[in-house]
Amino acid sequence: MKSFLFTIMQLTSEKKRTMSTSVFSCFATLLVFGFSSLASAKTHHLHWEVSYMFASPDCQEKLVMAINGQFPGPTIHAKAGDTVVVELKNSLPTEGVVIHWHGIKQIGTPWADGTALISQCPIKPDETFVYKFQADKAGTYFYHGHYGMQRAAGLYGLLIVDVKEGEKEKFKYDGEINMLLSDWYHQDIYTQMVGLSSNPFRWIGEPQSLLINGVGQFNCSLATNQGINKCNMENVQCSPMVFKVMPNKTYRLRIISTTSLSSLNLAIGNHKMTIVEADGNYVDPFTVDDMDIYSGDSYSALITTDQHVSSNHWISVGVRGRQPKTPPALAIRAVKRIPFQRFPFRSVRNGTETEW
Ligand SMILES: [Cu+2]
Secondary structure, X not given: OHHHHXXXXXXXXXXXXXHHHHHHHHHHHHHHHHXXXXXXXXXXXXXXXXXXXXXXXXXXXXXXXXXXXXOOXXXXXXXXXXXXXXXXXXXXXXXXXXXXXXXXXXXXXXXXXXXXXXXXXXXXXXXXXEXXXXXXXXXXXXXXXXXOOOXXXXXXXXXXXXXXXXXXXXXXXXXXXXXXXXXXXXXXXXXXXXXXXOOOOOOXXXXXXXXXXXXXXXXXXXXXOOOOOOEOOOOHHHOOEEEEOOOOOEEEEEEEEOOOOOEXXXXXXXXXXXXXXXXXXXXXXXXXXXXXXXXXXXXXXXEEOOOOOOOOEEEEEEEEOOOOOOOOEEEEEEOXXXXXXXXXXXXXXXXXXXXX
């Protein structure tokens, strides 16, 4: 702003007149532009209900925290400048709940930040709270429970903010693949929580599995005490995720980690990744063979499907920097029809948003 004023002061009076006319028309253009961008901004109204349900994300059945009966919770898609309204009903019988929108700045709406006992009281059982905030900046984000260890119980999902209507991304791609990564413990969150705050301290150990979009594979033969909860490796809920892609196209992978403990490493067989975004910020593109990702981080990576187009490729996610006791999470990047018998599990499931 200062340099703009300085430039005007250098002008002759004749030029000033021309300039003031053009400044006026520029201002008018800005106003019109401002109104038109306001007009294109949308409001997304969502009705969510948080409850417990039984699920077998990695073949071992346990209680998970779900939104509208889904784990992970529904993906929010918005454009920069849109308003998101989430009417959140707490249907957990005996505990409060909040949801934090990780990466959203909440300018002017601090009460919607969803941090329990800081920006709001937990929403009581059977009560509803309305979160209303602006998706202020394009980027790859997520949301998660922010009370006790509810995030570790599975209360999370994706929040994808695209560029404003009429604007273009700085890089080109043909499709998107979203990968929400998490670590998964079979012990319930209350046993973990009491152990971690006990004296003597009771360490939670390594996660039993890693999940990609809420799906992982635990080897049920290792299950020591199944109790009433079943472990079934043929359960369709834990069959490997398949991302179908077309040959010779560029895809934007949006990779998000919501782990409790694990730092992760991700690699795709025979493919390099070009990192273009980190935590909602564009970065100077750089190319890697594999990438580390820490809890709460998000990245966008471009991959081009130009390698061995007649075969499928594994996407592998492993724990970094700790004893490798947790088996990697695997997904398949498929470029052709996949015969079921080629996989260690009887059936396969498709990536939810990536049918290309
Ligand atoms: Cu967060």
